[in-house]
Amino acid sequence: MDEFLKWYFSGRPVAAANLGAEGYDHTLGDFSATAFTDRARDELRWLERLSALQPTTPDDAIDRDLVLSQLRGSIALEAWPDWRRDPGGYLGTVFSALYTPLQRRLKPEGELVAAALSRLAEVPGVLAACQANLDPDLAAPLLVQRGLRQARTGRGFLTETLPAMIEDPVLRARLADAAEPAAVAFDELVAFLDDFRCGGTWRMGERLYSTLLRERELLGYGAAELHAKGRAAWDALDERMREVAPRVNGSADWRAAMESLMDDHPATLAEMRAEYEVETRRARDFVRDRDLVTFADGEECLVLPSAVYTRPVLSVAHYLAPPPLSSSRTGVFFVPYTPDDFTDEQVRQRLRTNSRAVMPSLAVHEAYPGHHWHLSYMAGHPSAVRKVFRTPYFTEGWALYVEKLLHEQGYFDTPATELAHLDCRIFRAARMVVDTALHCDDMTIEEAETFMATKASLSPGTAEGEVNRYCAWPTQAPSYLTGAIEIDRIRESYQGSLKSFHDRIAGAGGLPLGLAEAAVRPGGAGTAAG
Structure with missing residues (x-):
């Protein structure tokens, strides 16, 4: 596993x-077409080599099967190469590489700036590779x-956001000067993408979609x-919400009830962040x-505005985990701020989507005992591969599972917060319906938008x-409710306390659900260290 991780990290x-791995913070990596094809070839070799291993303990078996599931998923996706279809992978890497270290500030500022300067020098090459690799027949x-x-x-992020994160004026000036060539590269990419004509599809298709569910997610x-x-989950939740809604507005129309609750929201984005905190x-x-759970020593969850570069592509709350190898x-x-060019009405709609009735569910999901508790606690697991590889079908499933858990425990103690909790869940059922229908060519984008606006609030x-x-x-998108349902199913057969179940299954990592179930069996994988 150590040898595999060394290879994996070298290419990423x-x-x-x-x-949190040491020695990788001064480069963005190789984004040439040759590098992508070489990594794909090496994945096949690793799959063959690791498949031949015979683990001697249940923990080792889970580690091996976790890596194999990741490799099988990655190999399947070679038929759907993002690096030739989507500029997002290049952009996300650049933004994350430059923003995340300065956000976390785990090293002295001088070291952080030195690493950022080295990476900034590589930005033009990465963006040039993006232009060279995009295939007009595949890109959608x-x-x-x-x-x-x-x-x-990109330009504003590099020349304004990043320097503003540096306290020392000399270092700030050095970073601002070094950012300009990278900003020019972003300007050139904007012009390229603006003129780029392509005819590919974003629809994955049923065959590959199902392969990923079975081989990467181990869902069966x-x-x-x-x-x-x-569909079945949506129908059941719809029935339950019709029972709760009259206690909110006197009517069984839960959409109208949620619409009325959405009018009670913070007045500004800043007030929204403060109330979430x-x-x-x-x-x-x-x-x-x-x-309900064991807390990791020294854990802390900050509540901050979303990063500027995520605002055009993420309209919902999200979470940045602590680096588990540190x-x-x-x-x-991260509270979902809007882009700077949004109108007052667009900002108001974002605030309505984050109404006071919804805030308890989202805080539970993103923080306690959702993503933050889980990912800070599992970072104590002794297995490195458990810290590196995780699937949203567990991590997002866990965060939705604990929303239901806290409902059972009485956290959502008003009709408004109970209905909002159910609305968050039916929203995830709608995601299951829409995502599968979109990628299996059973729904248009317009139909999907209507479905999400009328079947969820x-x-x-x-x-x-x-x-x-x-x-x-x-x-x-389907990972949330799918994972929550599976974790509920596993819990039903668990022999032990509620707290021990949570510590054991979530402390074992963010495993595909079949492996998560193996981890809670007697003699299965151990929990994280607190």
């Missing part, structure tokens, strides 16, 4: 550095336009079954008072942003 230095206009919106934030079923599960502290106290246990709950603008994300990130 930004991911390695963000995970929707993905290119999504990348274009993000690329347009494909897209059609997942779609049916989403208060709710995050309340959720932590609640979880600790009821002794000693840090500080994560960030999303504003039209937020529904548009959500569907755009599903098109760009197939199989991720």
